[in-house]
Amino acid sequence: MAPFIHPLIDNGITRGIKDFPGGKLSCKCPADRVEVTLDGNVLNNHACGCSKCWKPKGALFAVIAAIPREQVSVTANAQNLQIVDSSVSIQRHACKRCGVHMFGRIETHHPLKGLDFVHVELSSEKGWQEPQFAAFVSSIIEQGFDPSGMNEVRAKLKKEGLETYDTLSPPLMDVIATFVAQQSSKL
Ligand SMILES: N[C@@H](CCC(=O)N[C@@H](CS)C(=O)NCC(=O)O)C(=O)O
Numbered sequence: 001m002a003p004f005i006h007p008l009i010d011n012g013i014t015r016g017i018k019d020f021p022g023g024k025l026s027c028k029c030p031a032d033r034v035e036v037t038l039d040g041n042v043l044n045n046h047a048c049g050c051s052k053c054w055k056p057k058g059a060l061f062a063v064i065a066a067i068p069r070e071q072v073s074v075t076a077n078a079q080n081l082q083i084v085d086s087s088v089s090i091q092r093h094a095c096k097r098c099g100v101h102m103f104g105r106i107e108t109h110h111p112l113k114g115l116d117f118v119h120v121e122l123s124s125e126k127g128w129q130e131p132q133f134a135a136f137v138s139s140i141i142e143q144g145f146d147p148s149g150m151n152e153v154r155a156k157l158k159k160e161g162l163e164t165y166d167t168l169s170p171p172l173m174d175v176i177a178t179f180v181a182q183q184s185s186k187l
């Protein structure tokens, strides 16, 4: 059976709309949902296989995108949010009732500070930037995926047009490495 990558990827990726103005994300509670409003489209949308990002039930990957934090606001039921793990760089604010991650935010000195991280599948609007690549692919093994199935997973991601990486994409890794070099005055 083909691996269950993610609902936004498995049946072919739908391209986003240029100049898409943004929209609302909602958690999965039956009522009194947490709502987050995004004032613009996302960037660097990608599949992530890491253990930290929220995934829909049964999916091997999350689909997670960045957006400037100024464009993110909690517009309903903020009292239901809690930080999943405050010891990591990205503080993921999740609904404490249904568990869905509504946004991730970095508060420490970090190369990606200023960007929030969101899951556009939580929106009913269509037009968000589509996934551009797959990151932290090998990390699915750490969560129990049989390593012998990795060729099939990578082939499926590539078939859907996503280049696969075991960290982030090269441009994002370059941003992070540049930040590190600047910290030690090597650049
Ligand atoms: N192999 C690790 C990778 C975790 C990881 O480094 N995740 C990346 C992509 S989301 C990250 O930037 N994490 C920072 C964080 O979670 O704060 C895992 O699966 O837990």
Ligand SMILES: [Zn+2]
Pocket (backbone or CB within 6 Å): 027, 028, 029, 033, 034, 095, 096, 097, 098, 099, 100
């Ligand atoms: Zn909820």
Ligand SMILES: [Zn+2]
Pocket (backbone or CB within 6 Å): 048, 049, 050, 051, 052, 053, 062, 064, 136
């Ligand atoms: Zn991740």
